Amino acid sequence: MSKRKRPEKDQPGLVDSEHAILNAIKARKDNGIWVRDIKLETKLTDHVVTKSIKSLLAKNLIKEVVNIQNKGKKHYMATEFKPSKEMTGGDWYVDGNLDKELINVLKQLCMRFMRAQKVATLEGVHTDLKKNRVVTFEISSQQVAEILNSMVLDNDIIEVKSTGLGDYHSIPIGATCYRIASGIAARGLRVGAFASIPCGACPRISICAPVGVISPSTCVYYTKWLDIDF
């Protein structure tokens, strides 16, 4: 946001209290301001503040915005500003909620491309997404990187350095690229030895004792586990 001039002297048709409140709101620029802070800054009474805000909203000089940090608190911002990244939560947020659907679709698209290519660089994936016009908005390289990174965290793909051999022949040696996890990992997450028995998944393990309320001989998880397998 470019730096703006201080508000013009007289907005036509505004009373003093509205002026004061509008100035307070504008001073916060794209970060917005909480109603309580308006009251504190302008030292006006609740009644006046509420009334003035209503009037300013009606005149389309300010707007109400959702702050991701605190969805319950009402925040206001001057109409000419766009909410900052800190307020909205970033590109992946819509109305203060994480756009999981979009993320999942993008993940699937990346996965499909990776399956076909086996190995791909960030640029490769980005170009493919742009070329096929699968997304309606302009997707940035940074966004693709974020998607790929989360897929790495999901253990769907792994980040590797190109060796320049075999599958990597088209990628310069040493360049960071991504490939689909091979071996057993490709067929889904390997369940560890501890995680495959009830104790590994047990939320109550810390209070379990041989002669306690929760004990291995009376454990319901065990009973269920041993029954299921037949």
Added chain:
Amino acid sequence: MVTPHGIQLAAYLISSSYGDLCSKVCECLLRRGTLTLAHVIRYTELTRENVINCLRVLIHQNCVQAFAIQQEGAYGVAPRIVTQYMPLFDNIIHKLRAPKFMQIVSEELGNDCLEIFQALIQHGRLSINQIIDRNKQTADSSNVDVVRESFNKLLNSRFVERCPAPEPFLPPPSEDEPTTKKRGAKSKIAEVPKTTEQLALSAAAPMESMRFLMEMDDHSEERIEESSNSTTPGVKRKRDDLTSEEDMLDVNEKKEVLWRVNFEEFVRRLRHKACISYVKSRINDEAGIVLSAVLELNKFSETRQKAENSGYLSINAIYDEVIKKDGGLGMDFERVRLSLEQLGCQTIENGIDESYSIDLKGIIEMAQNEEVESVIMKRYGREAYRIFRLLSKTGRVLETDKISDTAFVEKNDTLKILFKLWKDNYLHMEKVGVGKLTFLMWRINKEPLSVHVLDEMYHAVLNLRLRITHEQDQGKEILSFPREKLVGELGKKYKLLGKVRVILESSLMNLDEAIMLFHDF
């Protein structure tokens, strides 16, 4: 790493094999560290005779090591020699793994060797004559030569070793040296001065050249035993009122060479197996073959008990070993090189020769991470899994919002998950105040985390063992019936009982592998 549940498990194992009294003595030693006889008697409130008997059993089963130190007397009183008893936690837990060890022996050396090995597992320590005697009693056609031969095979494979000295004497530290910390066996600080316990263990261990050496001449055996016993020539032992106690506990009275199972060798083999199977599942079979070849070449240069980097091996040597392996015949240099690179090897190239070193520690660490991540996934769900992996990969502190953004988890959910993980000791949290604002920073502390996971796993092993006992108790009635009566409903129940047992036992063995991954490898 002796953790609370580890102690409970150890006490349970001792109690189920050698009774409650032994278990009490053992638990006392594990909880309080190295103690003298008098202290053990005071803390356990058992009679002197009972405690001595228990210690004898435990020493014989390689669960306790005795050693003598010189203790400063009060003013005007001459210093005296006292005997200390230290628990050997690892050896106690190894009792759990006996079936695994026996399987290795039987697969590699066959039944004759297995019989001897089984006897050693059961009795803790035996001399060759005792082994021969025992074999005469059990086997119908016993041949002394066959027994000796089998024993030599075990020795050559390093499955058995000479027992350590029964009670080495530790000379007091010299004046200029900083005094070593007493009772610090469990201290995690890897300081250069060793703890008393470590010194005692190394003093008790037989010389490396003698460890796997079989002397046919009994006379010379005696001499060797003598020399390895008195590790500090010149220091005259003062045996006053403690003489009787020492004599009673002296298991080597007859000065015959005693042998025991060499757990180190088994741990090493299991470690290799675990590494290879991890690499196979993570990369591919070829990488597994290459790794097993490298480990084979590196076998004799491995001296430390824990995993470390392999020495530098030339590509030619690796290739020669690879083609000997199953499925390795078809591999060429290029593919061996590719696998080595996938294994994350360090390379040295000087002129014509290129050498590789494999980072075994790194492989073990990855396998450990996978085990923990899998628990996180099961217990806290996919989003927690992603968050945990993010923190584990970055390896430094991250702020809540940053975590939420990178892992694609709603801000509020992120905080909830992070708190849950923190409450269960999986994460470390720091509050950082900047002006009025406070930020929560999160980090994974590797060391305490693996101790925590290990403790939970010991807990789970104990639970499995208890459940096995419980199921057996439940099925006692059915098991008491003769086989032919087990038809219809009863037969079904009998089968079910068997299945339950198989599931529990196999889970136990798998879980034990995970424990070794964290504790022994």
